[in-house]
Every structure is written in C-alpha cells, then in structure tokens.
Amino acid sequence: MKPGQKLRVALYVFLGLTSLYLFVLSCIWDYRVVVAREHVRFRQEMPTMDSWVNSPFGKLKSYLFNVTNAAEFESGRDKRLKVDQIGPITYKIVGYNDILSRTENNVTYRNNRYRYVEFLPEESVASDVLNWTITSPNNVLLGAATKFKFEDLFITGSVYYFLWEFTRPSLQLVSNLLPFALSSNCGPLHNALKDKEEVYTVNIGPDQGIDNFFRIETLNGQQVIKEQLPRSEEWSNDACPYNVSGAHDNSLFPPFLQPETPLNVVAIESCRVLPLIYQRPERYAGLDTYRYLLLQPGQEPPKCMDTTYGIKLHKGMFDVSKCVINDAPSAFSAPHFYGSSYNWSEHYEGYNPNAEEHEPFILMEPTTGIPVNEKYRFQSNIPMPNLSSYSRRLKSFSNMLLPTFWYEFEMGELPDFVLRLMWINVKVLPHVQAPCMALLLLLALWSALKVIRVAWGDLGYVDLYRKICGRGTTNACLETVFPTTDRHLTQCGQVSDEAVK
Ligand SMILES: *[C@@H]1O[C@H](CO)[C@@H](O)[C@H](O)[C@H]1NC(C)=O
Ligand SMILES: *[C@@H]1O[C@H](CO)[C@@H](O)[C@H](O)[C@H]1NC(C)=O
Ligand SMILES: *[C@@H]1O[C@H](CO)[C@@H](O)[C@H](O)[C@H]1NC(C)=O
Ligand SMILES: *[C@@H]1O[C@H](CO)[C@@H](O)[C@H](O)[C@H]1NC(C)=O
Ligand SMILES: *[C@@H]1O[C@H](CO)[C@@H](O)[C@H](O)[C@H]1NC(C)=O
Ligand SMILES: *[C@@H]1O[C@H](CO)[C@@H](O)[C@H](O)[C@H]1NC(C)=O
Numbered sequence: 001m002k003p004g005q006k007l008r009v010a011l012y013v014f015l016g017l018t019s020l021y022l023f024v025l026s027c028i029w030d031y032r033v034v035v036a037r038e039h040v041r042f043r044q045e046m047p048t049m050d051s052w053v054n055s056p057f058g059k060l061k062s063y064l065f066n067v068t069n070a071a072e073f074e075s076g077r078d079k080r081l082k083v084d085q086i087g088p089i090t091y092k093i094v095g096y097n098d099i100l101s102r103t104e105n106n107v108t109y110r111n112n113r114y115r116y117v118e119f120l121p122e123e124s125v126a127s128d129v130l131n132w133t134i135t136s137p138n139n140v141l142l143g144a145a146t147k148f149k150f151e152d153l154f155i156t157g158s159v160y161y162f163l164w165e166f167t168r169p170s171l172q173l174v175s176n177l178l179p180f181a182l183s184s185n186c187g188p189l190h191n192a193l194k195d196k197e198e199v200y201t202v203n204i205g206p207d208q209g210i211d212n213f214f215r216i217e218t219l220n221g222q223q224v225i226k227e228q229l230p231r232s233e234e235w236s237n238d239a240c241p242y243n244v245s246g247a248h249d250n251s252l253f254p255p256f257l258q259p260e261t262p263l264n265v266v267a268i269e270s271c272r273v274l275p276l277i278y279q280r281p282e283r284y285a286g287l288d289t290y291r292y293l294l295l296q297p298g299q300e301p302p303k304c305m306d307t308t309y310g311i312k313l314h315k316g317m318f319d320v321s322k323c324v325i326n327d328a329p330s331a332f333s334a335p336h337f338y339g340s341s342y343n344w345s346e347h348y349e350g351y352n353p354n355a356e357e358h359e360p361f362i363l364m365e366p367t368t369g370i371p372v373n374e375k376y377r378f379q380s381n382i383p384m385p386n387l388s389s390y391s392r393r394l395k396s397f398s399n400m401l402l403p404t405f406w407y408e409f410e411m412g413e414l415p416d417f418v419l420r421l422m423w424i425n426v427k428v429l430p431h432v433q434a435p436c437m438a439l440l441l442l443l444a445l446w447s448a449l450k451v452i453r454v455a456w457g458d459l460g461y462v463d464l465y466r467k468i469c470g471r472g473t474t475n476a477c478l479e480t481v482f483p484t485t486d487r488h489l490t491q492c493g494q495v496s497d498e499a500v501k
Pocket of ligand 6: 386387388389399
C-alpha cells in the first residue's frame with residue numbers, strides 16, 4: 001500500500017469506529033436523559049444560568065380595599081362593610097441568587113428576593129395611585145386587641161401610607177399592653193419586602209439522582225424554618241409543614257416530572273412549606289405544561305396552622321402569625337377569600353372571588369422542570385374573635401376576617417432563547433434519536449466499505465461486489481442482486497475465478 005492509501009484507510013477506519021461507537025452509545029442512552037444529566041450538573045457555563053442568577057423576576061401587584069360606608073357601618077345603619085378594590089399598584093421586582101459555594105453534589109446560594117424594587121406607574125391602576133386617599137378598618141388595633149375603644153375603628157390615609165408606613169402614634173403607647181411586641185411600621189409591603197435571610201443548600205448533579213435536582217438540603221443551615229422551631233417540638237412533620245428537606249425554592253425543579261411527583265415549595269413569606277397540587281395540563285407559549293395550585297379551594301389548613309390566637313380558621317386559609325411582623329394575628333387566604341369556606345357575604349359587599357383572577361398557580365414545563373409562568377397570590381387577613389360582650393361599635397366586627405391587602409407576584413417572561421432551548425429539548429430531541437442512529441449506522445457501513453475499497457486500490461462498488469461474491473457462495477449472492485439475468489451470473493462467475501487466481 002502507498003503511504004497516501006494507508007492514511008486514507010486509517011481515516012476511514014477511525015470514522016467507521018467512531019460512528020459505530022456513537023451508534024452503540026445511542027442504543028444505550030436516551031438523548032433526553034443525556035441532556036438532563038448535563039442540566040442537573042448546574043454548570044456555571046450553562047446558557048440558562050444568567051436567567052437563574054437574576055431571579056425571581058417579575059411584577060408584584062398589590063391591592064387594597066377602600067371602605068365606602070365606614071360612617072354608616074359604625075352607626076349601625078349598615079350591617080355589612082362595602083368595599084371597593086384599589087389596584088393594581090405594581091412594582092417591578094428583580095431578585096438575585098448569589099452562589100456562595102458549590103461541589104459536584106450540592107450548591108449553596110443566598111437568594112436576595114427583593115434586590116431591586118421599582119414602582120411602575122404606567123402598569124398601576126393610575127400613576128398617582130399612591131396619593132389616593134382610602135379608608136380602611138384600623139386593622140392593627142382591631143387585630144391587636146379589642147380593648148382600645150379610644151382608637152378610631154376606621155382610619156383614612158393614602159394608599160402609600162397603607163402599603164408602606166402604616167403607623168399610629170398610639171401603637172407605641174399601647175404596645176406594652178398587648179400580648180405581642182409591636183414594631184412601629186405595620187405597612188404590609190414594608191414588611192413583606194424586607195429581605196429575609198435565605199441561604200439554601202440544594203442537591204445538584206447526577207450522582208444525587210436526577211429526581212433530587214434542586215431539592216433543598218438546608219435553609220439557613222437548618223432543616224426547619226426558623227420561625228416554626230417552637231412548633232416543631234409540639235407537632236410532627238405531617239401535621240406541620242416546617243421541614244424544608246426535599247422541598248424546592250420555586251426556581252428550578254427536577255426534569256421528567258409526572259403529575260404524581262411530590263413537590264413542595266418553601267413559602268418564605270408565610271414561613272411554611274407549601275405543597276404543589278397538580279391540577280391539569282395547560283398549553284403555554286407553545287409548550288405543554290402542568291398547572292399546579294398553591295392553595296386548593298377548600299383545602300384544610302395543616303393542624304398546627306388552623307387557629308390564629310385561638311380563633312379557628314376557615315378552610316382555604318392558614319395561620320401566619322408566627323411569621324409576620326409583631327406576631328400580629330394574621331391568616332393567609334386566596335385573594336377575595338376565593339375557595340375559602342368563610343361566608344364573606346355575611347360581613348361584606350364588594351368581593352368578587354373567581355379562579356381567573358384569584359387562584360394562585362404555577363405552570364411548569366415537566367420535561368425540563370422549569371417554571372414558565374406563575375401567579376403567586378395571597379391575601380393577608382386579620383381574624384376577629386367573637387366580640388359580642390364588647391361595645392356595640394366593636395361588636396359589629398365579631399368573627400369578621402379583615403383583609404389587609406392582597407398581592408400577586410407574576411413571574412416575568414423567560415428570555416426567548418431559554419424558551420427556545422426548552423422547546424428544542426421537549427419537541428425536537430425526542431424525534432432526532434432514531435434518524436441519528438440510522439445515520440450513524442449508515443456512516444459506519446459506508447466507512448467499512450470504503451476501507452475495503454481503498455485497501456484494494458480504489459475499487460468501484462461493482463468491482464468490489466464482484467470480488468466479494470467471487471470468493472464465497474455464488475448463487476445466493478447473485479440471485480438476490482441480479483435475480484433475472486443469467487448473463488451476469490456467468491460473468492460474475494468468470495470474474496470471481498480470476499480474482500481467486
Ligand atoms: C374611598 O372611599 C371614600 C368614601 O366613599 C371616597 O371618598 C374616596 O374617594 C374613595 N377613594 C378612592 C381612591 O376611591
Ligand atoms: C454537599 O456535598 C458534599 C459532598 O457530597 C457533602 O460532604 C456535604 O455535606 C454536602 N453539604 C451539605 C450542606 O449537605
Ligand atoms: C404625591 O404627593 C406628593 C406630595 O404630597 C408629591 O410630591 C408627589 O409628586 C405626588 N405623586 C404623584 C404621583 O402625584
Ligand atoms: C426532615 O425531613 C427529612 C426527610 O423526610 C428527615 O430525614 C429529617 O429528619 C427531618 N428533619 C426534622 C428536623 O424533622
Ligand atoms: C352567606 O351569607 C349570606 C348573607 O348573610 C346568606 O344569604 C347566605 O345564605 C350564606 N351562605 C351560606 C352558604 O351560608
Ligand atoms: C359569641 O358569644 C356569645 C356569648 O358571648 C354567644 O352567644 C354567641 O353565640 C357567640 N357567637 C358566635 C358566632 O360564636
């Protein structure tokens with residue numbers, strides 16, 4: 001063989017073996033699994049990393065209620081409070097995940113959920129909404145105690161005041177009479193958006209199991225949410241959702257989700273673990289997603305969260321007193337009491353609960369485990385006790401639930417290229433494996449033939465064919481390829497004879 005020939009033979013041998021090797025690998029590995037294994041390594045260079053680092057991102061919309069018949073209600077003329085929703089009051093939110101350390105098996109990061117907060121006047125109900133004047137029940141004092149008859153039952157102030165700086169001079173005065181300490185600022189947004197320390201350690205890497213991707217090992221170095229530590233001694237894991245182990249931080253989930261895959265998220269603003277309840281499939285941005293509910297209509301509260309300062313809560317609510325500023329009496333429900341067993345129409349006019357606007361949900365692309373849309377909605381309420389032994393004015397608030405405000409965090413659109421990558425992963429990848437394997441096999445065969453042809457001095461296919469057939473069993477071979485012509489048969493026979501010589 002000439003040197004050039006040798007090189008070419010070597011080249012085609014290499015090509016053939018490589019194709020064969022890749023073909024065998026393709027027989028063993030599912031391409032989707034290969035991609036998923038890479039994804040769960042959570043490498044710094046991943047194209048989607050930037051989007052995760054600057055998350056959560058989206059809009060925070062808050063809503064307040066203006067009481068329009070305060071005087072009539074106080075005088076006893078009206079039996080029910082008339083409320084008028086004010087909102088949305090919209091803020092842009094961009095969070096930040098700061099990776100503190102990583103190994104092959106876990107990564108530790110600090111989540112600054114409210115790193116960037118900006119009021120969006122043009123996306124709010126009106127650009128000057130913060131200066132609007134509304135009237136609200138004096139939530140703080142009504143909730144704090146029912147003893148303070150000297151305080152006004154209703155107060156009037158700007159929307160900004162109610163969201164951000166709700167303060168009363170008398171709060172300080174009375175705070176030592178109350179069963180809990182009061183901070184001077186009870187503005188719900190002021191308190192909700194105060195950064196809480198959130199340092200997560202989560203599982204990554206294929207060794208931990210793809211199913212365990214981004215499952216939390218610890219939050220702030222512990223398995224128990226700090227605020228619930230006192231309860232963890234009293235209640236079991238089942239009765240009280242305080243154990244973050246195995247839950248998610250709501251940024252990423254394991255690939256290949258099934259509807260029955262158990263998923264929980266840490267709801268840091270209510271200091272609990274919240275189960276995601278699979279509801280139904282839904283199409284979103286050209287992807288087939290799973291829709292999960294964060295709070296199901298009529299859901300029973302966990303045993304340790306079904307009362308607030310001794311007041312039994314309705315279905316579809318849960319206690320968050322241990323979590324909010326001042327340990328003030330407080331319970332979360334869906335906005336407008338959607339899906340709750342509280343019969344608000346006994347006490348109110350003006351709510352309009354409906355699934356479209358008030359059901360809290362997450363849409364998840366199940367193959368990648370990436371949330372593509374989310375409307376995280378809760379209403380904060382103050383449950384009032386039975387006040388029938390108090391003055392007439394106070395009595396009218398008996399057993400009411402007083403909403404402070406409600407909010408919706410709407411996740412922002414994922415960047416286009418992330419959506420496109422997901423689309424390729426979900427829609428293209430499953431269909432390329434068979435064609436790829438066929439191509440690899442063909443390439444391997446072609447290379448093998450090429451090697452032989454080159455080795456025998458650049459034979460054409462016909463010559464090669466004659467050579468091979470001439471050596472072995474003639475008839476069967478000939479019949480399959482030239483089944484009709486006897487001429488070929490003899491010719492081939494002659495050629496083979498020559499080749500043997
Ligand atoms: C709130 O209700 C009061 C009483 O009806 C009314 O005077 C006021 O204009 C309302 N505020 C807004 C912002 O609608
Ligand atoms: C992270 O993984 C390493 C290596 O597997 C392990 O030694 C370490 O305990 C893990 N960290 C936590 C907080 O679990
Ligand atoms: C709201 O009122 C304050 C002063 O009371 C004023 O400085 C501010 O410009 C007003 N904002 C809007 C949006 O009207
Ligand atoms: C939390 O749950 C994990 C897994 O279910 C369990 O191993 C661990 O003991 C629990 N931790 C506490 C403090 O209950
Ligand atoms: C809820 O309250 C309204 C008004 O008091 C009453 O008409 C209605 O029957 C109540 N509904 C239920 C289910 O109790
Ligand atoms: C409130 O308490 C009074 C007695 O103090 C009682 O008669 C009444 O039934 C109670 N109401 C409710 C709704 O529990």
